[in-house]
Every structure is written in C-alpha cells, then in structure tokens.
Amino acid sequence: MERTVQTPILSIGFEESGSPTGFPIVMLHGFPDDVRAWDGVAAPLAAAGYRVLVPYLRGYGPTRFLDASAARMAEQAAIGQDLIDFADALGLERFAVAGYDWGGRAAGVAAALHPERLRAVVLIGGYSIQDVFSPPRPAAPATEAALWYQWYFNTERGRAGLAANRRPLCKLLWQMWSPTWRFSDATYDRTAASFDNPDFVDCVIHSYRHRNLNAAGEPRFEAVERQLAGRPKIAVPAIVLYGADDGIGRPAEDSPAERALFTKLVARRIVSGAGHFLPREKPEAVSSAMLELLASNR
Numbered sequence: 001m002e003r004t005v006q007t008p009i010l011s012i013g014f015e016e017s018g019s020p021t022g023f024p025i026v027m028l029h030g031f032p033d034d035v036r037a038w039d040g041v042a043a044p045l046a047a048a049g050y051r052v053l054v055p056y057l058r059g060y061g062p063t064r065f066l067d068a069s070a071a072r073m074a075e076q077a078a079i080g081q082d083l084i085d086f087a088d089a090l091g092l093e094r095f096a097v098a099g100y101d102w103g104g105r106a107a108g109v110a111a112a113l114h115p116e117r118l119r120a121v122v123l124i125g126g127y128s129i130q131d132v133f134s135p136p137r138p139a140a141p142a143t144e145a146a147l148w149y150q151w152y153f154n155t156e157r158g159r160a161g162l163a164a165n166r167r168p169l170c171k172l173l174w175q176m177w178s179p180t181w182r183f184s185d186a187t188y189d190r191t192a193a194s195f196d197n198p199d200f201v202d203c204v205i206h207s208y209r210h211r212n213l214n215a216a217g218e219p220r221f222e223a224v225e226r227q228l229a230g231r232p233k234i235a236v237p238a239i240v241l242y243g244a245d246d247g248i249g250r251p252a253e254d255s256p257a258e259r260a261l262f263t264k265l266v267a268r269r270i271v272s273g274a275g276h277f278l279p280r281e282k283p284e285a286v287s288s289a290m291l292e293l294l295a296s297n298r
Contacts, residue, residue: 001015001016002015003015005089005090006066006089007086008066009070009082009085010058010063010065010085011064011065012056012063013056013062014035014054014056015035015053015054016053016054017042017043017046017052018045018047018051018052019050019051020051021051022049022051023050023095023119023294024050024051024052024090024092024095024096025045025050025053025095025096025294026053026054026055026086027041027042027099027103027279028055028057028083028097028102028104029054029056029060029100029102029103030100030101030103031101031207032170032174032204033101033191033194033277034060034061034191035056035194036187036190036280037100037191037277037279037280038052038054038098040279040280040284041283041286043287044284044287045287045291050294056194057102058074058078058079059074059197059200059203060195060200061194061197062197063197065199071218072199072202072203073203073206073218074102074204074206075206075210075211075217075218076106076129076130076132076225077109077217077218078217078218079102079103079105079106080106080108080109080224081221081224082106083106083107084114084117087117095117095119096119096120096290096294097118097120097122098122098124098289098290099123100123100276101124101276102207104123104124104126105129107121108121109129111235111236112129112228112234113227115234115235119237119297120236121234121236121238121293122286123234123239123241124241124243124278124279125241125242125276126258127234131228131229132210132211132213132217132225133226134229136212136213146249147248149173149208150208150212153204153205153209154214159205162205163201166192166196166201167192167195170195171188174188174277176247177247177277178245178246178247178274178276178280178281180281181275181280233260233261233262233263234261235264237264238262238266239265239266239293240265240267240268241270241278241289242268242270242271242278243271243274243275243277243278244270244271244274245273245274247275247276248276266292266296267292269285271285
C-alpha cells in the first residue's frame with residue numbers, strides 16, 4: 001500500500017505491508033535506488049506478522065520538500081533525522097531498521113544517536129558514519145578509482161552529467177557495483193523513474209560534496225555532525241552484512257576495531273554471490289538476519 005506522511009521538513013512517500021498492528025520495521029534504500037530494493041525482503045517479514053515500512057529518501061520518488069525555497073541538502077545528519085521524523089510522524093515509539101548505502105548510513109546515525117528508539121538494526125555495508133570535518137585521506141589507488149563517481153560529482157561537469165544522463169549513469173553504477181548480478185532492463189527502469197524527482201540531482205550532489213568538504217551543511221546539524229565525527233558506538237542489537245562482490249570495495253577482514261563500534265553486535269556476515277545491492281541480490285540473507293534479531297531481542 002502506497003502512502004505519504006508529513007514530517008517537519010518533508011512529505012515522505014512510502015510503502016506499507018504486513019500487519020498494521022505488528023512491530024514496525026523500517027527499510028531504507030541507498031543511492032541510486034528506491035523502495036523496490038526491498039521487495040524480496042519485505043514479503044517474508046510481512047508474512048511473519050510485522051509492519052513493514054519502506055520510505056523513499058529525500059530526493060527520490062514521490063518524497064518532496066515542504067518548503068519550495070529550502071536548500072536541497074542530504075548530509076548524513078539530515079537523512080538520519082529524516083528516519084526519526086518519519087517514525088515520529090507515524091507514532092512509532094520503537095522500531096527496527098535495515099539499510100544499505102545512504103540508507104545504511106541513516107540507520108547507523110539513528111542507532112548511534114537514538115538507541116532507545118531502535119530494537120534492532122541490520123546494517124548492509126557495515127559502520128559508515130562519517131567525519132565530515134577532517135581532511136579526507138587518500139585511499140589505495142584501486143579504491144580511489146572505484147569512487148570515481150564521487151570525484152565526478154564534486155565538479156560542475158559532474159552535476160551537469162548527472163542531470164543530463166541520470167538514467168544511463170545510474171545504470172552503469174548498478175552494473176559496476178554488483179558485477180555478478182544480472183538484472184533486466186525492466187527491473188532497472190521501474191526504479192529509475194524515482195530519479196526523475198526534481199530534487200534528485202541537488203540532493204545527490206550535496207551528499208557527495210558535503211562528505212568531501214566541498215559543500216556546507218545545514219547550520220541546524222552542526223552540533224550533530226560534530227558528534228558523528230567522533231564515530232559514536234552503536235548500542236543496538238545489530239547484524240552487519242557485506243556483499244562479497246561489492247564493486248565499490250570488497251569487504252575488509254573482520255577486525256577488533258570494527259567490532260568495537262558495535263556494543264551489541266550479534267553477527268558479521270559476508271554474503272557470497274552478492275554485490276552492493278544485496279537486498280535485491282540476496283533478500284533472504286537480509287530478511288533472515290532481521291528475523292533473527294527480532295526473535296532474540298524482544
């Protein structure tokens with residue numbers, strides 16, 4: 001069922017399935033994607049009696065800014081607050097959340113700053129909260145090459161390229177980031193319509209410029225971003241998933257430093273046969289992780 005709800009900043013479009021009285025699970029998509037990413041995950045969760053809520057992030061699909069004059073920004077603090085605002089608008093005191101890419105960062109931000117609101121979190125891609133104040137450090141050349149789109153978006157040519165070629169550009173990212181996934185044109189086209197949102201380009205460009213110190217953030221989030229720069233721990237029961245074939249970067253080895261960021265880490269799993277778009281490629285790995293967390297953390 002398609003619905004909309006208003007928060008202080010946005011009119012958020014979302015899809016709802018499952019039991020209206022079930023415990024709520026929110027699932028957040030990434031860039032460049034939309035709510036269709038979670039179709040294979042939502043079905044078993046809804047069948048298990050949960051209330052499944054899948055919103056379009058700011059800049060995607062039917063989600064719109066309420067103020068036509070508001071700056072179109074998409075820094076991590078903003079998308080994390082969007083999740084809390086979404087829950088507040090629906091009257092959700094506690095909920096579970098799963099996310100990947102931008103959605104994983106938003107889920108991580110909410111879990112780190114509002115642990116009392118979250119019963120469980122499935123983070124695809126691991127801990128991704130950023131320090132947006134310290135100068136970025138160069139990565140290995142192969143990593144820098146994989147992040148070409150970020151450097152592109154930090155130029156005016158990149159902004160113009162995204163605006164003019166958003167569908168073929170984003171399709172190329174799908175192909176590069178999930179090299180073992182064979183998706184159909186119809187699958188891609190169904191989601192690509194969400195990139196026609198009038199705020200898509202501005203939100204994408206701001207997200208990638210802000211994290212690279214090339215765009216200012218919203219003044220109201222200055223203190224929050226300072227807090228996030230300290231890489232706060234996530235004190236919520238968590239399962240972390242990685243796609244073994246992620247074209248942005250293969251998952252790193254398990255490390256004490258990574259585990260130290262999660263005070264209630266239940267499991268860390270690398271999912272074979274999946275790339276960056278893990279909810280689409282191996283939905284059962286995500287749904288089973290969420291069911292496992294909710295069964296053991298009531």
